[in-house]
Amino acid sequence: MLKGVLIDWGGVLTVGLSEAVAEWIVAERLDADHYRQVMRELIVHAYEGLENSENVIHALERGEISGLDFERHLAARLVTTDGVPPVAEGLLDRMFSRFHRVEPMYEMLRVARAAGLRTCLLSNSWANEYPREGWDDVFDEVVISGEIGMRKPEQRIFEHALGRIGLAGEQCVFVDDIEANIEAARRLGIVGVHHRDPEVTIGELETLLRVSLR
Template identity: 55%
Template sequence: MSVDSAQPPANHVKAVITDWGGVLTSPLKEAIAVWLAAERIDPERYRTVMRAWVTGAYGSGGPSPVHGLEDGSLQVAEFERLLAAELVTVDGGPVAAEGLINRMFGAFAPVEPMYEALRTARAAGLRTALLSNSWGNDYPRDLFADLFDAVVISAEVGMRKPDERIFRHALDLVGLPAEQCVFIDDIEHNIAAARALGMRAIHHTAVDTTLTGLRAMGLPV
């Protein structure tokens, strides 16, 4: 976990803005590992393809289907078709495209300590927001009304992290300047983008260290 070293006064941070996948859910790598094993997909082939696509999505490596999926310019079904076409099973067989994303993330589980921390912060008067790059996920929206003051999902707004515009959109919705918000994400590119705008930021690697970082900022979690 990386936390900004110069912490503000306890009453300075007035909002918590958080990612979803990998922060409020169990780690992405764990879910992917379950899926790869269940469908006997060649893991090295998957990693090679996804490494190139993710690198492209973050600005070096050429156009990437990940970018289009996250900002909504590429339909989920087309992304699934493109990805399935790149994958093979361990014995060289095809991978089914339909429903691929739901299968990929089927092992996601909610991380209750993070949900409880957000509930506690909101009950204490802090504003809370979700800022998520969507992969066509089925979000647990039944939980959101009582958890967040604002929900920003990339494909629904046509922008994606680390684009400055999507951070500013989230800040507008919570009605606070960047300096009064802390952002939590498991991807370092997004953390860097938040800090560039003046937000406090925690690079999420484990629940305990993230909660420790929030408490170090004086937040009631």
């Protein structure tokens, strides 16, 4: 019987990554095609690269480098429609300001917790400030990569989260929008839900958890 929910933040409890980033690209006046090429290389390497093959995303998500250092690194590789790099300082804050809350997902967590399920945020951070208002109502525990020096899809961060809520992998479901993270969770016996749409995810969780979440 499932007793716990581990859940990602960006792209799950917020609007999708593509939507948020697209809005930020317009506001930042970035060359969109060039941005996607740069980030595709970084993200694919970070989540699908060879084992023990590190890049700047790994270091950022574990908190091994500062947000400002990463902003300078990224800004130097990007270009605006004016042909110059974007302003580095505050680049991540400006990007994450576009990650708007998805209220039905938060309400789902409130209902799940009220039904006796343990809930835990499990998020890879980019040195960003999380909007934590109301989190005490929806999370029993919060695990953020940059605060503990571990990142998804490393096995140890899932083990850490399970320890924090006092449950075994087989007792939990994990919701994320990145397949590599879900595959890592499944290797520990955790049930994986690949998030794409709030209504679909909530319906899938209702089936798995055998409780109404609306």
